Amino acid sequence: xxxxxxxxxxxxxxxxxxxxxxxxxxxxxxxxxxxxxxxxxxxxxxxxxxxxxxxxxxxxxxxxxxxxxxxxxxxxxxxxxxxxxxxxxxxxxxxxxxxxxxxxxxxxxxxxxxxxxxxxxxxxxxxxxxxxxxxxxxxxxxxxxxxxxxxxxxxxxxxxxxxxxxxxxxxxxxxxxxxxxxxxxxxxxxxxxxxxxxxxxxxxxxxxxxxxxxxxxxxxxxxxxxxxxxxxxxxxxxxxxxxxxxxxxxxxxxxxxxxxxxxxxxxxxxxxxxxxxxxxxxxxxxxxxxxxxxxxxxxxxxxxxxxxxxxxxxxxxxxxxxxxxxxxxxxxxxxxxxxx
Ligand code: NAD
Ligand code: WQD
Numbered sequence: 001x002x003x004x005x006x007x008x009x010x011x012x013x014x015x016x017x018x019x020x021x022x023x024x025x026x027x028x029x030x031x032x033x034x035x036x037x038x039x040x041x042x043x044x045x046x047x048x049x050x051x052x053x054x055x056x057x058x059x060x061x062x063x064x065x066x067x068x069x070x071x072x073x074x075x076x077x078x079x080x081x082x083x084x085x086x087x088x089x090x091x092x093x094x095x096x097x098x099x100x101x102x103x104x105x106x107x108x109x110x111x112x113x114x115x116x117x118x119x120x121x122x123x124x125x126x127x128x129x130x131x132x133x134x135x136x137x138x139x140x141x142x143x144x145x146x147x148x149x150x151x152x153x154x155x156x157x158x159x160x161x162x163x164x165x166x167x168x169x170x171x172x173x174x175x176x177x178x179x180x181x182x183x184x185x186x187x188x189x190x191x192x193x194x195x196x197x198x199x200x201x202x203x204x205x206x207x208x209x210x211x212x213x214x215x216x217x218x219x220x221x222x223x224x225x226x227x228x229x230x231x232x233x234x235x236x237x238x239x240x241x242x243x244x245x246x247x248x249x250x251x252x253x254x255x256x257x258x259x260x261x262x263x264x265x266x267x268x269x270x271x272x273x274x275x276x277x278x279x280x281x282x283x284x285x286x287x288x289x290x291x292x293x294x295x296x297x298x299x300x301x302x303x304x305x306x307x308x309x310x311x312x313x314x315x316x317x318x319x320x321x322x323x324x325x326x327x328x329x330x331x332x333x334x335x336x337x338x339x340x
Contacts, residue, residue: 002026002072003247004116006059006107007080008052009036011191012122012180014044015240016078018189021048023244028053028072030065031081035194037339043188059103062110069114076118076250077111078243079104082152085198086126086297089149100152101159108163118250119172120243123157123261125232126150127176130299134269137305138176138261146297157261164258171257173246178232178265178304180239182324183331190331191236192338201233204276205332208285215287217272219294224301230269232303235319235327239264245313265304266317275325282325 003020007013008029014036020027021044029041029052041052053072057064059081068074082100083089089096104121111119127150128136129143142158145151160172181201183190196212197203206212220227242264250256276287309315 001075001251002028004028004030004068004072004074004077005080006030006077007082009033009038009040009054010080012177012236012239013080014040014189015184015236016080016243017041017052018044018048018184019237019240019244020247021050021052025247028055028068028074030055030057030059030068032056032058035083037192039339040189047184047186047188059107060099062106065107065110066113069110069116074114074116076120076247077107077116078120078247079107080122082122084149086147086149087198089147089152093148096148096152100149101155104156104159108159112167117167117169117171119160119170120246120250121156121160121172121174123174123176124150124153125176125178125263125265125302125304127154127157128302134302135267135305136263136302138263138308157259160259168257171250171253172259173250174259174261175242175246176261176263177239178234178263180236181233182235182237182319182327184237185327185330187327187330187334190328190335192335200272200275201328204279204287205328207287207289208279208283208329209332209336211336213288215276215289216292217289218292218298220291221294222300224271226271226273228272229298230271230301230303232265232267232269233275233321233324234264234266234317235324238317238319242309242313242315245309245315249313262309262313263304263306264309264315264317265306267304267306269301269303270321278321279325279329282322283329
């Protein structure tokens with residue numbers, strides 16, 4: 001089967017491409033490399049000893065997409081391509097709606113023209129918003145998004161529902177990721193943020209390796225066990241395998257039409273301080289940190305109820321926190337400048 005992976009050179013995309021190749025899918029990556037490097041794909045090819053068809057292009061370029069669908073017999077699309085910095089989305093909302101919402105719209109239009117009906121979407125725990133109780137479960141309503149980034153994910157989920165209502169052959173899955181961290185165990189591919197990392201793990205890793213002086217912990221006065229925020233961190237390879245499980249499920253469901261959402265998380269929440277301590281133990285480095293102000297938009301704690309993915313997809317996260325941190329650390333030490 002030919003799988004088109006948009007954004008496949010990025011962090012989660014590259015790990016998923018590796019899992020797809022190891023499961024004998026043929027992969028075509030379409031990426032504009034705005035937040036990634038072609039080197040990730042080269043390394044995936046080396047690790048798997050398989051070839052990836054790479055096309056550089058933007059999902060808003062419908063002519064380029066049409067050319068690609070013409071040249072390859074695409075069976076399904078996994079759609080990662082998006083801008084993903086929550087804070088930045090508040091300062092440049094239009095860029096986020098343009099890229100994430102209009103980009104998805106262009107892709108879905110070209111898919112419709114070429115009658116490609118299977119779609120897997122990178123959604124996020126952020127679609128539950130702040131008003132739902134934890135743990136989040138798929139039966140909850142989509143929440144009031146706390147950022148334009150979050151709103152863009154909610155909008156695409158809504159768009160998929162409407163497309164499915166209008167076309168009974170269309171089948172889509174929204175995978176709602178919690179907090180993916182870690183790297184492939186080889187230390188060859190991983191998360192390579194440009195500039196100052198927004199997310200916790202890449203920031204800690206850069207402090208541990210001496211690239212940054214100290215971490216700001218965003219608040220220690222939350223209603224949690226140690227006062228710092230709690231999140232559901234999962235290994236990026238578990239997440240990658242979740243996509244393969246979702247694709248296999250989509251392929252074998254004869255009766256299913258419409259859109260199905262699945263949470264991908266471990267079902268457990270860990271605090272910022274406990275992550276720092278675990279990182280110190282694994283890396284044997286002292287992580288300097290200071291307690292700063294709360295970050296606007298942060299929620300105290302959220303984690304997944306991931307029973308549905310287990311029940312229907314046969315998927316569950318299996319890798320431990322220690323493995324997540326060991327793999328992050330190996331990647332960071334081997335590649336202090338990312339793919340550069
Ligand atoms: P990433 O930035 O590493 O990967 C995104 C990829 O898409 C990059 O390679 C980028 O170059 C490409 N891209 C962006 N806009 C494009 C466009 N218009 N045309 C073609 N390519 C384009 O991010 P990631 O962490 O791998 O995230 C992948 C997806 O998962 C995103 O949709 C993101 O919103 C979603 N997600 C990520 C997280 C997370 O914590 N990393 C959590 C939940 C959901
Ligand atoms: C984790 C915890 C911070 C950095 C975001 C998006 C979410 C999803 C995943 C895409 C929080 C704390 C962080 C730092 C800190 N992405 N922190 N100092 O905010 O849970 O989720 O990424 O869909 O939608 O919102 O992840 O890694 O930024 O933060 O104290 O320098 O670490 O306050 O509690 P977050 P994160």
